[in-house]
Amino acid sequence: AQSVTQLDSHVSVSEGTPVLLRCNYSSSYSPSLFWYVQHPNKGLQLLLKYTSAATLVKGINGFEAEFKKSETSFHLTKPSAHMSDAAEYFCVVRGFGGYNKLIFGAGTRLAVHP
Amino acid sequence: EAQVTQNPRYLITVTGKKLTVTCSQNMNHEYMSWYRQDPGLGLRQIYYSMNVEVTDKGDVPEGYKVSRKEKRNFPLILESPSPNQTSLYFCASSSPTRDSVYEQYFGPGTRLTVT
Numbered sequence: 157a158q159s160v161t162q163l164d165s166h167v168s169v170s171e172g173t174p175v176l177l178r179c180n181y182s183s184s185y186s187p188s189l190f191w192y193v194q195h196p197n198k199g200l201q202l203l204l205k206y207t208s209a210a211t212l213v214k215g216i217n218g219f220e221a222e223f224k225k226s227e228t229s230f231h232l233t234k235p236s237a238h239m240s241d242a243a244e245y246f247c248v249v250r251g252f253g254g255y256n257k258l259i260f261g262a263g264t265r266l267a268v269h270p
Numbered sequence: 271e272a273q274v275t276q277n278p279r280y281l282i283t284v285t286g287k288k289l290t291v292t293c294s295q296n297m298n299h300e301y302m303s304w305y306r307q308d309p310g311l312g313l314r315q316i317y318y319s320m321n322v323e324v325t326d327k328g329d330v331p332e333g334y335k336v337s338r339k340e341k342r343n344f345p346l347i348l349e350s351p352s353p354n355q356t357s358l359y360f361c362a363s364s365s366p367t368r369d370s371v372y373e374q375y376f377g378p379g380t381r382l383t384v385t
Contacts, residue, residue: 165310192376199274199360200313200376246312257303257328258374260312 158183160247162261170269175219175234177264179247182228188250189230190258191221195243203245206230217241242268272297274377276361282383283351291346291380293361301364302344303328303374304336306357313360319344351384358382 163178181187191203204215211223221232230247244263251257274295283289295302300321305313305328315328319338333355335347344363348355358381362374 190373199378202373205373257315257318258313260305260314262310262312 158187158249158251158259160189160249160259160261162245162247162264164264165262166265166267168267168269169237171239172236175232175237175241175266177232177245177247177266179230179232179261180228181230181247181249183249189221189223190248190250191215191219191230191232192246192248193243194246194263200246203232237266237268239268239270242266272375274361274363274375276359276377276380278380279378280381282385284385285352286350289348289351289382291348291359291361291382293344293346293377294342295344295361295363295375296342297363297365297375298341299363299365299375300341301374302338303362303364304334304344304346305360305362306330306355307360307379308357316346316359351382353384356382356384 159182161180186208189206192200193203194200203219204213206213206223214220219234223230244265246263247261248258251259277292303318304316307313314330316334317328317336319325322341325336358379360379361377364374
């Protein structure tokens with residue numbers, strides 16, 4: 157069965173410093189992986205997706221993620237945090253048995269301090 | 271503007287009083303889903319639909335019903351709500367993209383409280 161584990165429930169960084177949000181996945185076949193962001197009182201927005209093409213994926217707002225099969229990881233990074241990056245981030249794997257099915261991690265809440 | 275809309279955005283109700291949360295998308299997507307979001311659990315799929323009149327259970331379908339009579343609409347029905355259905359609900363829609371990955375578009379959410 158597919159699953160994702162977000163290793164940190166909360167991450168706090170200073171503005172201008174790098175962001176690292178960690179995600180490990182479990183999948184019995186080549187996965188499709190996503191990162192979504194949820195700003196307070198908003199819906200979810202797709203940041204980026206991995207679909208077995210390039211292992212380094214660039215998304216919106218300067219975020220990127222690297223697919224590492226040997227480590228079963230898909231960590232999200234950004235070189236320099238901005239105050240507007242404060243939000244909850246979800247690592248997601250597409251489930252088997254229903255192409256419409258997404259399996260979400262528990263989420264990582266990112267706080268950005270001035 | 272391409273979007274998924276949900277109504278109502280906020281709802282407080284009492285145990286046992288039937289309610290419907292509506293969901294509509296204007297992107298002509300075939301696939302639609304309902305999720306609930308609970309702290310520490312991420313989002314879990316309740317039901318999904320692959321097209322008109324085609325629906326199936328997700329991971330947490332108990333206590334919910336859905337229907338898909340029109341392509342654009344996918345209402346979520348709680349026949350007899352209970353306090354454990356207090357949650358934040360999201361509707362999503364999707365259609366195949368060029369690389370065959372079904373990117374989902376989410377509505378703004380409906381916060382439901384059942385007392």
